[in-house]
Amino acid sequence: MSSIRVPTALRAYTGGQGEVAVEAVTVGAALQELAVRFPALATHLFSPEGQLRPYVNLFLNDEDVRSLAGEHTPLSEGDRLMILPSVAGGWTMSTSLKAVDHSALQTSMAVRMGALIAAFVTDQTWLVPIVAALMLIGTARGKPDFGFAYRALRKLNWIAPDLIPDNPEPHRFALGVGGTLLAAATVAFIAGLPVVGWGLTWVVIALTGLNLFAGFCVGCAVYYWLNRIGMPGFIKAPPPGIIPGQRPSRPE
Amino acid sequence: MSLRVSSELMAEIGRHGEEQYPEEAAGLLLGAVDGETRSARRVLPLANVFDSEQRGRRYLINPLDILHAEDEAERVGMDVVGVFHSHPDHPPTPSKFDLDWAVPWYVYLITSVREGVASESRAWKLQDDHSQMIEELLTVEQEAR
Numbered sequence: 286m287s288s289i290r291v292p293t294a295l296r297a298y299t300g301g302q303g304e305v306a307v308e309a310v311t312v313g314a315a316l317q318e319l320a321v322r323f324p325a326l327a328t329h330l331f332s333p334e335g336q337l338r339p340y341v342n343l344f345l346n347d348e349d350v351r352s353l354a355g356e357h358t359p360l361s362e363g364d365r366l367m368i369l370p371s372v373a374g375g376w377t378m379s380t381s382l383k384a385v386d387h388s389a390l391q392t393s394m395a396v397r398m399g400a401l402i403a404a405f406v407t408d409q410t411w412l413v414p415i416v417a418a419l420m421l422i423g424t425a426r427g428k429p430d431f432g433f434a435y436r437a438l439r440k441l442n443w444i445a446p447d448l449i450p451d452n453p454e455p456h457r458f459a460l461g462v463g464g465t466l467l468a469a470a471t472v473a474f475i476a477g478l479p480v481v482g483w484g485l486t487w488v489v490i491a492l493t494g495l496n497l498f499a500g501f502c503v504g505c506a507v508y509y510w511l512n513r514i515g516m517p518g519f520i521k522a523p524p525p526g527i528i529p530g531q532r533p534s535r536p537e
Numbered sequence: 538m539s540l541r542v543s544s545e546l547m548a549e550i551g552r553h554g555e556e557q558y559p560e561e562a563a564g565l566l567l568g569a570v571d572g573e574t575r576s577a578r579r580v581l582p583l584a585n586v587f588d589s590e591q592r593g594r595r596y597l598i599n600p601l602d603i604l605h606a607e608d609e610a611e612r613v614g615m616d617v618v619g620v621f622h623s624h625p626d627h628p629p630t631p632s633k634f635d636l637d638w639a640v641p642w643y644v645y646l647i648t649s650v651r652e653g654v655a656s657e658s659r660a661w662k663l664q665d666d667h668s669q670m671i672e673e674l675l676t677v678e679q680e681a682r
Binding site for chain 1: 620
């Protein structure tokens with residue numbers, strides 16, 4: 286049995302309860318359990334499309350669940366899941382942004398770069414398809430490719446989350462492009478074209494490095510360019526005030 | 538629903554907006570709820586952690602600041618009843634962005650800060666279906682709390 290802490294603003298929909306005990310064993314299931322028990326609360330947690338509303342943040346024992354495993358984060362006996370509102374606004378007309386954990390993205394990029402450079406230096410071509418698979422699985426799940434490494438570092442308290450209001454979609458697209466390039470590199474290795482394979486791998490290393498060290502995400506820039514020309518599916522416009530692809534500056 | 542704020546607190550909110558101008562200033566309103574009326578008894582100015590280049594038109598309060606504010610409110614026997622923020626050189630009406638991010642139940646007090654001077658304030662609350670912000674009656678009381 287774990288508990289959910291309901292913020293003051295939502296207690297009007299839980300009959301005044303600030304702590305609700307739940308049986309669920311994952312964060313997602315716990316929210317569903319809460320929504321079933323308090324139907325009036327459900328419309329405030331989820332949009333009509335079933336997505337968590339932008340202002341809803343979830344912290345498990347003081348840790349943002351986005352830096353854990355999101356809705357799949359397991360709940361153990363005695364855990365306390367806190368729903369905390371993100372209070373945000375401003376006069377501008379804008380598309381809604383989400384809090385994107387750039388620490389998770391950067392950690393993944395660093396591990397990915399290290400793995401690919403190690404593969405090249407030691408001529409271990411088999412590492413390339415592994416990284417490609419992690420990137421493509423990450424793209425499918427909408428999560429960073431080396432999220433597990435980030436979670437391990439978070440557990441050790443070596444790294445702190447860096448939540449920046451941003452669009453997650455371009456980062457996901459960029460990850461997919463990188464994964465696809467490495468998949469193509471794998472095909473080249475199998476076809477006996479190691480120069481082509483390493484060439485493509487180095488393209489991914491260079492783009493990852495550009496993003497990691499200079500804060501410029503080429504895949505995101507391509508996403509925003511496709512958005513500008515009206516490509517279906519590329520619905521998010523860049524956050525205002527930045528060059529498309531540039532990392533939004535870190536909150537102080 | 539209505540919001541009652543003392544003139545002293547309104548002045549404090551105005552000052553925070555003026556100090557942060559041309560950036561947006563934001564914070565929380567602590568107080569009491571009595572039926573349909575909310576009375577602000579204390580204001581808690583908080584850091585605007587939005588990306589610095591965009592703070593002229595956006596604000597974001599760290600969720601953990603909300604947790605601490607709720608704990609603090611509980612400690613002094615109050616509730617976090619709402620949010621205040623400034624609109625530098627813009628009217629005190631909610632934007633689409635305000636609507637998208639609005640938290641239900643909270644009252645949103647928006648103060649227009651024109652050329653560095655706090656002017657008009659209006660209070661708003663999210664309609665339960667999240668479709669719009671509805672204006673609330675704002676009463677500024679001259680006497681001290």
